[in-house]
Amino acid sequence: MANLNRVLLIGNLTRDPELRVTPKGTAICQFGLAISRSFKDESGQTREEATFVDIEAWGKQGELIAKYCTKGRPLFVEGRLRFDQWEDKATQQKRSKLKVVLENFQFLGGREGGAPGAGGQGGASDDAGVDQTYERPSAPAPRAPGGGRPAPAPQHDINDEDVPF
Numbered sequence: 001m002a003n004l005n006r007v008l009l010i011g012n013l014t015r016d017p018e019l020r021v022t023p024k025g026t027a028i029c030q031f032g033l034a035i036s037r038s039f040k041d042e043s044g045q046t047r048e049e050a051t052f053v054d055i056e057a058w059g060k061q062g063e064l065i066a067k068y069c070t071k072g073r074p075l076f077v078e079g080r081l082r083f084d085q086w087e088d089k090a091t092q093q094k095r096s097k098l099k100v101v102l103e104n105f106q107f108l109g110g111r112e113g114g115a116p117g118a119g120g121q122g123g124a125s126d127d128a129g130v131d132q133t134y135e136r137p138s139a140p141a142p143r144a145p146g147g148g149r150p151a152p153a154p155q156h157d158i159n160d161e162d163v164p165f
Contacts, residue, residue, distance in 0.1 A: 007079050011036070011074070029056070030057075031065065031069070033052070055099065075108060078102070078104040082099055082101050084097050
């Protein structure tokens with residue numbers, strides 16, 4: 001039987017990321033993400049609902065998020081669900097929590113969001129000195145003179161004899 005555990009989220013950080021380090025030196029960054037959804041109820045009124053998700057990022061990705069992200073910053077997160085269970089030491093009750101373990105991410109928004117080197121839809125800048133394990137976006141389309149819509153792609157006359165296959 002096939003299995004799939006994949007989560008894709010776009011939302012805003014609910015708090016500043018908290019960075020901790022394990023005894024072996026591995027970074028763990030924990031933060032919350034708020035994801036909003038707008039919909040119309042039975043009466044036709046537009047309503048908005050927010051879902052709050054706890055995220056855990058390990059290693060260099062966690063360090064990048066802790067360094068460049070603050071509360072309110074938009075972020076794209078790709079990861080997997082993990083269900084944690086433990087016993088509360090004070091009340092001896094069993095507790096549980098569902099969280100997302102981050103596998104890839106992308107900064108969203110411009111530099112005004114507080115991420116040096118992260119413009120438009122980019123990720124960390126190349127001079128961040130970190131291996132980047134998330135995909136970087138492709139280059140933006142060339143703009144027409146005056147900064148309007150993207151310039152149309154040049155038209156080339158290609159006949160079947162020019163195609164090598």
